Amino acid sequence: MQVKWAPNAFVRLVLPLMAGILTYLYYGPMLPPVWPLLAGLVGLFAGGQWWAARQPGPGPTDAAGLLAVAALYVAGLTLTQQATESRAPNHLFRFGDQIEFYRAVVDDYTVRRPATYATTVRVSAVRVAGQWRPAVGGIRVSIPLTDSLPAPQYGDVWLVRGAPAPSKPPLNPGEFDYRRYLQYHQVYHQQFIHPDQYQRIAMAPPSLLRAVAMRAARVVEGIFKRYVHARREYALASALVLGLKDDVDQQTKEAYANTGTTHIMAVSGLQVGLLFGAVSWLLGLLPGRRGPLLHLLTALVGLGVIWSYAFLTGLSASVLRATVMFSFVLVARATGRQTSIYNLLAVAAFFLLCYDPYLLCDVGFQLSFLAVLSIVYLQPPIAGWLHPKAYFLARQRPWQRPAVQKLWQWAGIGLDWIWRATALSLAAQVATFPLGLFYFHQFPLSFLLSNLVAVPISSLAVYVGLLLLLLKGLGWALGLLSTTLAHGLDYLTKGVAWVFEWMIWFFNEYIFFIGKSMPGALVSGIHITAPQAWLIFGVILALLAFFSLRRLQWLALACTFMGVFAGSRVWAARQLAPDEQLIVYSIPRRSVVGFWQGAAADIVPLDSLPLTETERTYRIVPGSIRRNARRVRYWPGWRGSPVPALVAEPGLVLARWRGRQLAFVSGQLSGSTQPLPGLAAVVLRRNARVRPTDVAALFGTAPRIVFDSSCKSWYVARQDSLFRAAGFRTHDVTLAGAFRVGGRW
Known part of the structure; x- marks a missing residue:
């Protein structure tokens, strides 16, 4: 299976952009302002194109292509440099510990911990030596969790006494670098704020749309809390449908991590893809010819549904990534563009990275795009290894009883579905395998068994959960017209809620059962460096090229990468032994x-x-x-x-x-x-x-x-x-x- 480059123009555009972003991440502090270089390259490219358009023959396309690649590479550098808030002349770093007071607005979700609330505030002004000055910067703050102290709300404007401290580096060997994680989100300071150290002085959300969306998410969460009675199932319902994981206990999180099903609790491409598929299927049932009008209607309804869902989840970053991705797919279908899925993914990645270059450092961004790419490329050939449906249909004979023939038919359909789901899980794991080792230091061998049951049941649970919300909204609307109708519909809502809670209980118990029955299936304690992760990616890509092109050079390259990887592990072990x-x-x-x-x-x-x-x-x-x-x-x-x-x-x-x-x-x-x-x-x-x-x-x-x-x-x-x-x-x-x-x- 080969990927042709001609219909994948944006793949060639996004790669140099990503290279420029990566270069800045490693060498950014030592670089001068690069926007003049970008302006010069863009001007040179535009001048070359203008000159080529006036020539009788074709212009120097190779030179123009190289100029475009260079311009995109420098564009990646420039975008990341401009997005790095710490370079601003009025950043908090410039004031140090001279800050007496600062004014800031809550600009993120509030996380409830056992003893504190944690959120992020964005500074707008600081008071230094008795004078207020404009300032910028993000601060990760914690405040005590008490009955008398309300939780911070998005849009709260605070007046805070004291100077924040720069974020701490990892304090122990190998510890998670929380400082770098915060810096990728343009947050460079931390502060524990006592109740008498701050005062709420106003309410001014940075984004009114996001404020309404976050409020809607909490209202929807309240519906789950009312109809799903068991605490564990309610917590999983909020995580599964809304991505709110505050109430999920640590034991449950570990069980899902150990079985490779953490993605179920992270609202992202899975839930948006389910909505996309459901809308496409329902609109496909409409009678009539598939003309431009129906394609436009499908796109508009699909965009409305997935963006409404993104709104109900509070416009979280993971959902927005998936929504943007599927929006490009819908628009391409509506306009009749015969473009490949690789190009659509590249378009989505290109625009997302132009909006925020630091998304390239986000683990969710990396896993989402790699998983989709791997599924698109590998799932069809893996599914083609076996043909259970054809095998069982071939077992049918004319003299068999109708019940026996139906049994063969349904057995083939069921096993074919199971095998396709297995092929999908295998395909997704191929590309995400190196990242799983690098970031999480473990690999669950039970991912097939756990995902094979948990994913379809959780997918159905998403549909049932959304149906519950729809019925509740319909009941509220009917309540304005007739109390009797509203009460009657509430019984149906309770029935759907019971089914929803039972489904969540079932797949949660299945996850715990897999974890307990296969305790040795989790390979943990694995450490690989970033270069070693790149070597594993090189092995995978070289093997895919070998199976696609059938050339021994690619197999030799894969063996070379494997040899270098093994050598690096042996060298590291020898270096460590006498330490x-x-x-x-x-x-x-x-x-x-x-x-x-x-x-x-x-x-x-x-x-x-x-x-x-x-x-x-x-x-x-x-x-x-x-x-x-x-x-x-x-x-x-x-x-x-x-x-x-x-x-x-x-x-x-x-x-x-x-x-x-x-x-x-x-x-x-x-x-x-x-x-x-x-x-x-x-x-x-x-x-x-x-x-x-x-x-x-x-x-x-x-x-x-x-x-x-x-x-x-x-x-x-x-x-x-x-x-x-x-x-x-x-x-x-x-x-x-x-x-x-x-x-x-």
Whole structure:
């Protein structure tokens, strides 16, 4: 199966645009303004085209094509540079900690956490030295969750006292880089705001349409809350139809992630595609010839339905991406354009990236387009491997009873549908496989079994859920005319809601059943670097080219990529084997030390309290995955751990590991211990009451003074200045991240 380039013009346009965006993401800070170069290239291209149009023969098409590619490449650079808000002369970075007050508007959904609300605000002005100045910048804020404090609403205008802090980098090895994630969304600061630190002064939504859409989403969520009674099913109903996952518990999220069905809870292309398919099927039942008028009607109704659904989901980014994609498909059909699906996808990607170049960094954007591309290209040939419908129809014989013939027919139809669904899941996994390893470090081998049942049932549940909303809206309209009719329709609405809740319960129980019955089907703890992910993509593309073109050169290229990938893994393992590191982790209110030898580690919480599952998952495990750890053991305190530790005096523990010695101080130093020079570091815990002179007398001034996460901020601020004045070097793991001794940083 070959992809021809002639009918796919936008594929050739979007690739250099994406290359320009990627170049800026890696080398942007060192680039000067590039818009003059873009203007020059566009002018040169326009002049060349004008000159070629006046020549009797064909102009230099190759040169014109190269100029167009260069212009699009620089356009990608320019668009990303212009979209980078931190380059603005009045960005928050320019004011630093001189900000006394700032005025900002809530510009995002509010996420409810166990103890806080989290949202994003956009700054419009700051007060510096008593004067208000215009400013721009995004801040990710958190406020306490209390009964007396209302949740932030989109469009709330706040007056906030104090200066926000720049977003923190990852504090532990391998930890998720939340700072970079925020920067891709043009948010460069974070702040925890106390209730007495801000005041709501006005209501001015940045987008009135989005404000109404978000309000509509909450109203629709209220309908689910009223008719779906079980808490878990209500949470999944909101996630499945509206994409609101605030009430989905962590256990359910993990179960879906472990079975490869997380996409069911993410409202995106699946739900929009279901609506698109349903509208196309219903309009296809209309009688009459398929003329231009019917095509136009189909497009208008289809656009109205999918954009109405996008509105009901609050115009979320994932739904908007899918809606734009299907809008181009509908418009192409209505205008009778004989364009390929590859070109339509390229058109959608081109315009979306022109609108926001940083969408290229969005995991949902990458997975959506790659999955659709893979399905379009691979699903038909994979489905062609087997023909269950033809096989069972061939089993029919004239002398068989009608019931037997029907049985053969329906068995063929059913198995044919199952095989096509299997082919679709396989095709989607081919292109998204490298991204799954790179971003999520795992691959669920049970994805076929889980998706085979969960996807069709959840798809039907989407239809039933939308029918529930439609009936509720119809009931509200009838209530204006007749209360009796409204009550009668409410019984039907309750019946549909019961079916909806039962379907959600069934596919949710199926997901948990698959997870429990196949516990070893999840391959986790996989770490690949970005270049290794590109190598896997290279292997896949080379193999696809080989099967399509039947040329051994492509197979040789695939083997070369595989060899380079394997070599990089072996080289990384050899580099890691002799690596020894001692890590004082940054975990809030905890004292945790890790002793790493190659791919093995012993993790010791010094307060003798076991780490919680959350602490392990988000603080320790990412570093373990990054090192491809084979053995990680957790010890509750020094007792029983293989690391030699000596209690020199109350409040002082000396640990020796791989020729390095550290002191852990949690109380006063009595002075009874003999001087111990040559330490790598002195770790202060639990606001240890020590003076720099006591530490210098016992250990000298050479060891680094490390404040671990059990120390309070006021204590660190006071002691840090004292120790620095005494000639010590200090390190605060709460602000500067984990402290390492040995190994590679």
